[in-house]
Amino acid sequence: MGIIDEIGESTIRLIYKTIYYTLGFLIALIKGLRKIDFKLYSFFEKKNIDFKDYIIFKLQMASLIFLILTVGYIFNYIHVKIMFFGLLILILIYLTYSISSLKNYCDEDFNAYKDFFLSYMLIPIIFIIVKNVKPVINFRFPYAHYVILSIVYVLFFSYYFRKKYARDFTYGKVVEDGEIIKVKVGYDIRANVKPKILNFANTINAKKGDVVKLRVEKGTFSIRGSKIVGVEGICKRENY
Structure with a gap:
């Protein structure tokens, strides 16, 4: 085997090892991030x-x-x-x-x-x-x-x-029912809505756990976010 062949094989082995260890590092990093994520979320979950x-x-x-x-x-x-x-x-x-x-x-x-x-x-x-x-x-x-x-x-x-x-509606989850319902709204980038809990008259007979569609009124520049102005109805939506 000539010196050129040896250099070629050494280069290929080096490239292979670099890719192998890089992928291993990325996989380990992602696994580590997942563990950190769930530990950190326990604090936010309490909030x-x-x-x-x-x-x-x-x-x-x-x-x-x-x-x-x-x-x-x-x-x-x-x-x-x-x-x-x-x-x-x-x-x-x-x-x-x-x-x-x-x-x-x-x-x-x-x-x-x-x-x-x-x-x-x-x-x-x-x-x-x-x-x-x-x-x-x-x-x-x-x-x-x-x-x-x-x-x-x-x-x-x-x-x-x-x-x-952009859209003029968002979704919320009923966390307390009755004549007045409490609706928990998550962050919605499409409607420019920030997380909050709002009260509405229960005109749609919503029950605790229902996902409801909410009307949104956008401001001129929407810097502070859009305003939720009412409930449109109960809807079926997964992964809310």
């Missing part, structure tokens, strides 16, 4: 927070950390590139894992959540690419292109999301 809302909270926090790290890199607060990109990769893995976890709790709404949080992940990645292609612009405001890019991106995605996913 009467559903697992779906807990996953969304994690996604929001991870997305925020991802964006903060990217901004720190853009403005040269983070100088160790290996550590920076290592952290970004870990956060991306965590975000991907959390998004996939939502599939069991969102039914037909999963694509809306997936697109929303993927857009959160995409903008920092675009910033990193722009940073490495054109760090600054010879202008009074050297980072103005990031601001312009952010505004254009947010406006475009907001229009796309409202056009494709």
Whole structure:
């Protein structure tokens, strides 16, 4: 066997081992994340927070950390590139894992959540690419292109999301029945509704455990979320 063949075989073995150990690391990481998830959720469960809302909270926090790290890199607060990109990769893995976890709790709404949080992940990645292609612009405001890019991106995605996913209703679960029902509402990104418990007159004879459809009234800019204005009826909906 010649030296070229030996180098070729050694290279193939190295690639194989790298892929093998990388996959092993990712599998172990995902298993570890699941264990941590359930331990952390026990705290949130005591606060009467559903697992779906807990996953969304994690996604929001991870997305925020991802964006903060990217901004720190853009403005040269983070100088160790290996550590920076290592952290970004870990956060991306965590975000991907959390998004996939939502599939069991969102039914037909999963694509809306997936697109929303993927857009959160995409903008920092675009910033990193722009940073490495054109760090600054010879202008009074050297980072103005990031601001312009952010505004254009947010406006475009907001229009796309409202056009494709926005709706004027949401769902809630009856937690207490009677003449006045208490309805627990979870986070609903399509209706722009935050978790809360509301009281309504029981005009539909709803019982405890029923899932009800709720009318939503959107504000002009919906910054604080939409307002739930009434109950439309009882509906069948799994994985609420």
